[in-house]
Amino acid sequence: MGTAAAVLAGVATATVQLSTDSDLLTTHAAVGPAAGAVQVVASLALVGAGLVVWFGGGRGSPGVAxxxxxxxxxxxxxxxxxxxxxxxxSLGALIAPLLLPCLIDVATSFSTGADGGDRPHRRSGLVRVAYVVTVVHVVLRATLHDPFLDPNCWADCRADTLLVHPAPDAVAVLDLLWSAAALLLGAGLVLSSTVTVARRSSAAVLDVGVVVTATAAVSVQVARAMLSPGAEDPRREVLQLLFVVEGVTLVLLACALARFTWCREQHRASLRRLADVASEAAGIESLATALSRATGLSDLELGYWVPAAAGHVDAAGRPMPPDPHGRDVSVLRGDAPVAVIRSHEDHASMALIGEALGPAARLALDNERLRVEEVYHVQQLADSRARIVSASDRARRELERDLHDGAQQSLLAVLYSLQVAAAASRNRGDDAQTRALEGSVDACRAVLAELREIAHGLFPVILDTGGLAAALENLGDRSGLVVTVQDRTVAPLPKPVAHAGYLAAAAAVAAATDCGHSRVDIRLHHTAGELVVEVYGAPAGAYVQTHDRVGALGGHLVRDDENLRVVIPCE
Known part of the structure; x- marks a missing residue:
């Protein structure tokens, strides 16, 4: 790379020397001092910017273009x-037309985000077409163009060393086709660049500057090709003006490239310093904050690879689907995936994060991944418990409905038949049969009452129709205790929360009944998005099932000798 840089520096120096000697040149630089200055400044600026980008990005970077x-x-x-x-x-005639595809290459590389780091520079289809069309045009023109037969010859009027067979008419057609191809390629680049600039945010002005200046230079190239197919006559004022404009845009392009490279190196330095910050980070939030501060991305998100989830999860253990726009930056430790870094801002550092993170930062991310993996498993366990509780509630509702609509209705029909038979027997004066039938009626009523009590214990219908307070008041009426209910809730409760609160209070009332207590006071209220059920007069006990039920919803129990406090999140 150093040898190539030295050769390019020598070529640039020789070109500058020739550009300042108007007696030896028949080009735009020889026509006037302004054009000569543009040739010198633009040539040196492009060589300097190219070397900076090349050394900063490696052989596969846009620095080559x-x-x-x-x-x-x-x-x-x-x-x-x-x-x-x-x-x-002859060599110059072969190389000069390559300015157009090289500029398209630079513009599209920054449009597609392949501008940074040591990753291979992947060229788009537009760039490949530009190179192929240019090479075909250059080779055909070199083998068919005879300067002695060209009335527009200006600079290279001596014999072409690559001439195979002179064909002036074919060369004229080639020049026209080249002008048309340049127009189409320029239009394609302008469309691509417009889309790129529209999608970039204010944080992405660095690479947008490169795209805009490169596109402007291509547009000038297209205009020159359209105005003068074939050889240019520098004496034409419009072509001289376009040359000056092109030189200025190339100088601006070099400045944009230099600024982008400098800012990229600043981002790299910040990311290298992140290794020390990450190794001292105490937790997930501090690590994410350190990474956000180092990259300048305010909306940065971290997702950690969890094999059991077959994907990435966030710090809370929730699945993190892939970004539909492909803006995730993968972080590997060896060949193993560790995390993804995501930001909705288009920022130059996003292309560098995965490469610039040092071993310490990757180790810190891997440690956090292990912690998050445990969080994910705990969250999955909690979700599983919640699903079990939900399934249990559905089964209770279905069983209560089946008892009410099936067995209870059948017993009511039997009860009605027994009552009719007892009345008929009484009318006939058959006292023995009447007593037997009335005994069956009483037994059927007792079974029906017991069945209703069982159905109500499985799932009280009033809990869904009247709410938690009404269900608890009904519970007090059936318990035989003095049960008072103070309801300070202001909004309807989610059904799982209401059911868990009811079962917790019902367990305390049942325990109080078994211990011979005569009074239980229940208070319901909301506190910071949580339902709080306080039962005063509840005896001490394990309340294992209540603990499991409340815990499945993320709640908890606090109890002492005579009181029970149940807290259940309402979200």
Missing amino acids: VLGAAVAFMAPVWIGWQDAPPWVQ
Whole structure:
């Protein structure tokens, strides 16, 4: 890489020397001092920016395309060097048209986010088409163009060393096709860049600057190709103006690239410092905060890989689906997935986070992943308990409904038949049969009352129709105790919460009945999104089933000698 940089620096120096000597040149740089200054400044700026991006991003970075654009921009100077060997002019004619695809390459690389780090630079379909079309045009023109037969020859009027067979008409068609291809490629880039700029947020002005300046330079290239197919005549004022505008846009592009690279290195330095911060982070929130501060991303989210979930989960153990826009940055430790980092802001550092995190930061993330994995399993256990409770409640409702609609109705029909038979027997004066039938009626009524009590114990219908307070008042009426209910709840309760509160109070009332107590006071109220059920006069006991039921909803029990306090989240 150092040798290549030295060669490029030498080429740039020679080009600058030629650009300042107007006696030897027949190019835009020789026409006037402004154009010559533009040639010198733009050439040096592009070479410098290309070397900075190349050294900062590696061989696979867009720096290669930037250096290619620099060489292509300097190529017309070699073409116009009248004292140069013919092969130098022929080489310049081959390289000069590559400025267009190289600029498209730079613009699209920053549009697609392949601009940072040491990852391979993946070229888009538009870039591949641009390179292929340009190479085909250059090769065909070099083998068919004879400068002596070109009336528009300006700079390279000596024999073409690559000429195979002169075909002026074919060359004219090639030039027209090249102008049309340049127009289509430029339009495609403008459309792609417009979409890119529209999707970028205010945090992404760095790479947007590169995209906009590169697209502007391509647009100038297209305009030059449309105005002068084939060889350009630098004496035309409009072409001279376009050359100056192109040089200025290339200088701006070099500045944007240099600024982007500098800011990227600042982000890398911040991410390297994150290793020390992450190793001292005390918990999930501090680690996420440190990473957000290091990257400058205010909405940064962390997702941790959990094999049991077959995906990533957040710090609370909830599943974290993949980002539909593909903005997740994966963090690996070796070959094993550790976490993903997500942000909805388009920021240059997002492309660098996964690469710049050091071993200490990856170890800290892996440790947090293990903690989150335990949180996930606990959350899954809690969800499983909640599903069991919900299924149990549904089974209770169905059983109560079956008893009410099935067995109770059948017993009522039997009771009615027995009452009719007893009345008929009484009318006939059959006292023995009447007593027997009346005994069966009483027994049937007792069974029916017992069945109703069982059905009510399974699931009191009034709990759904009248609410928790009404159900507890009904419970007091059936318990034989003096039960007072103070209801301070202001909103309807979720059914699982109301049912759990009812069962907890019912267990305390049953325990009080078994211990011979005569009075129980129940208070209901909301506190910070939680239902609080306080039972005064409840004897001490294990309340194991109540604890399991309340715990399945994330609640808890607090009890002392004569009081029971149940807290259940309402969310």
